[in-house]
Amino acid sequence: MASKRMASGPAITILVVTAMAVVLHRTTVRAAASVPAVAAPPATKLPRPPALFVFGDSIVDPGNNNAITTLVRCNFPPYGQDFPGHNATGRFSNGKVPSDILASRLGIKEYVPAYLGTELSHFDLLTGVSFASGGCGFDPLTAELVLCVLTTTPYVRGFQLTSSIHQSVLTMDNQLDLFKEYKGKLERIAGAPRAADIVSTSLYMVVTGTDDLANTYFTTPFRRDYDLQSYIEFVVQCAVDFIQKLYGQGARRINIAGAPPIGCVPSQRTNAGGLERDCVALYNQAAVVFNAALEKEIKRLNGSEALPGSVLKYIDLYTPLLDMIQRPDAYGFDVTNRGCCGTGVFEVTLMCNRYTAHACRDPSKFLFWDTYHLTERGYNLLMAQIINRYGL
Ligand SMILES: *[C@@H]1O[C@H](CO)[C@@H](O)[C@H](O)[C@H]1NC(C)=O
Numbered sequence: 265m266a267s268k269r270m271a272s273g274p275a276i277t278i279l280v281v282t283a284m285a286v287v288l289h290r291t292t293v294r295a296a297a298s299v300p301a302v303a304a305p306p307a308t309k310l311p312r313p314p315a316l317f318v319f320g321d322s323i324v325d326p327g328n329n330n331a332i333t334t335l336v337r338c339n340f341p342p343y344g345q346d347f348p349g350h351n352a353t354g355r356f357s358n359g360k361v362p363s364d365i366l367a368s369r370l371g372i373k374e375y376v377p378a379y380l381g382t383e384l385s386h387f388d389l390l391t392g393v394s395f396a397s398g399g400c401g402f403d404p405l406t407a408e409l410v411l412c413v414l415t416t417t418p419y420v421r422g423f424q425l426t427s428s429i430h431q432s433v434l435t436m437d438n439q440l441d442l443f444k445e446y447k448g449k450l451e452r453i454a455g456a457p458r459a460a461d462i463v464s465t466s467l468y469m470v471v472t473g474t475d476d477l478a479n480t481y482f483t484t485p486f487r488r489d490y491d492l493q494s495y496i497e498f499v500v501q502c503a504v505d506f507i508q509k510l511y512g513q514g515a516r517r518i519n520i521a522g523a524p525p526i527g528c529v530p531s532q533r534t535n536a537g538g539l540e541r542d543c544v545a546l547y548n549q550a551a552v553v554f555n556a557a558l559e560k561e562i563k564r565l566n567g568s569e570a571l572p573g574s575v576l577k578y579i580d581l582y583t584p585l586l587d588m589i590q591r592p593d594a595y596g597f598d599v600t601n602r603g604c605c606g607t608g609v610f611e612v613t614l615m616c617n618r619y620t621a622h623a624c625r626d627p628s629k630f631l632f633w634d635t636y637h638l639t640e641r642g643y644n645l646l647m648a649q650i651i652n653r654y655g656l
């Protein structure tokens with residue numbers, strides 16, 4: 265299954281747009297002098313979760329896409345250049361991704377491994393894995409459309425796909441199916457009672473939804489039978505369905521990230537921001553509307569009669585990330601409107617490789633690693649703000 269074939273035709277680009285992530289890393293905040301101080305974490309203290317389970321897209325995919333037939337992958341340099349051993353594990357950054365940072369802050373472990381494609385130790389299985397798959401969304405169509413984005417994105421028009429790979433990435437339902445399979449493995453190594461305890465007391469992190477808006481709605485024509493408002497309602501309903509199904513599988517503590525300021529992400533500035541590559545106001549507005557609707561639903565479901573015992577948190581990524589984009593100096597960044605890889609205006613996944621693009625000299629001066637994903641330092645600072653606000 266694992267297609268190791270890397271598109272040798274570097275002329276292929278994928279616009280992988282994704283959602284941004286959840287919780288933060290205070291201790292590794294570097295040059296953090298200037299990070300704005302935030303109120304102390306909320307007092308409510310839940311016991312430390314035994315494991316972290318992760319669902320979503322490329323923000324938290326540690327390499328699941330390496331093991332499926334898709335072009336949405338990045339298991340080659342310069343990705344991973346600042347990871348231990350310069351290992352390009354398939355994480356969409358130069359180093360750690362938000363799920364790693366959160367697990368580390370929780371004192372669980374330093375890295376959350378991909379469920380697919382690697383041999384997992386008992387320790388890995390007992391302390392949590394990631395099912396996330398770059399390019400997916402709450403809308404099941406998004407996982408299938410990720411390749412269509414290739415041909416509708418202005419700067420890749422005219423390039424020929426040199427591969428016949430046309431398979432979808434993992435949908436959120438596919439990820440849930442893998443979780444069911446995982447639970448069987450967990451029972452076999454830990455026994456049924458302990459496995460049930462791990463499932464019900466662990467933390468679940470869900471980060472997706474951005475590709476639904478940025479790719480599926482704004483870039484491809486396939487959801488144009490919806491107007492923006494009704495598409496947003498549809499995606500929020502998909503998110504609610506997912507949360508209910510995850511609860512049905514035993515999850516109780518679930519953190520769900522909202523959308524980032526999609527319009528200010530480098531790829532969207534390039535696509536729709538005009539010659540000046542301005543932030544795209546409409547896209548940011550869509551993210552704001554989506555986030556408000558998602559937060560409302562999460563509050564309604566939290567601890568409700570429909571989901572007794574649930575502890576659901578909406579995590580606002582929009583506010584801290586927009587602040588980082590707008591006030592680079594406050595965070596010690598030189599550049600926040602383009603990525604570190606290559607020119608920084610169009611390189612993402614396949615176009616960010618060692619043959620076509622060099623990484624910038626000092627990634628810690630950049631908020632974005634490629635045109636969609638943050639640098640490790642960017643993720644650390646984002647997660648630090650989130651943990652400050654929401655606690656662990
Ligand atoms: C690189 O990462 C992969 C996937 O996480 C892992 O299987 C492999 O052992 C790592 N290699 C090194 C040298 O760390």
Ligand SMILES: *[C@@H]1O[C@H](CO)[C@@H](O)[C@H](O)[C@H]1NC(C)=O
Pocket residue numbers: 308563566567574575576577578
């Ligand atoms: C969720 O419900 C719990 C009580 O069950 C409450 O302590 C918490 O503040 C609620 N969280 C949100 C985000 O509303």
